[in-house]
Amino acid sequence: MQVYDLFTKLVRHPNFQKNIMIGTIRRKLIALSPTPFVQAVPVICPICNRPIPESQKDAHHLVPKSKGGKTTEYLHRICHRQIHALFTETELAMKLNTAADLQEHPEMQKFIHWVKSKPNHFYEKTRKSARLKEG
Secondary structure: OHHHHHHHHHHHOHHHHHHHHHHHHHHHHHHHOOOOOOOOOOEEOOOOOOEEOHHHEEEEEOOOHHHOOOOEEEEEHHHHHHHHHHOOHHHHHHOOOOHHHHHHOHHHHHHHHHHOOOOOOOOOOOOOOHHHHHO
């Protein structure tokens, strides 16, 4: 009975009523206030070093999943497709399993030079290299 009496006195106290009202109003104002706009940090493609628009973001397994890879990096869709157009999964797993290795390859250097002249959102269908078509 003592706890109940103490609670009743507390609830009937004028300051208790004010604090509840202030708390309720504050909660409603917080719910209605706009959340601060946080600008997202642009993701940079590790192949061409350009910002990747959300619509062009592809996750690339550095070592292909079929070869046991788990780690991914975001690339431009066109960069990602070019990698798979030029190289086999075995080549990617064995020799070209980092962005730096891919950037150093002569065929990728030609592509990077070309794609850097395009807007960030640019996309064009890629074709398999003749070497991969034959093999």
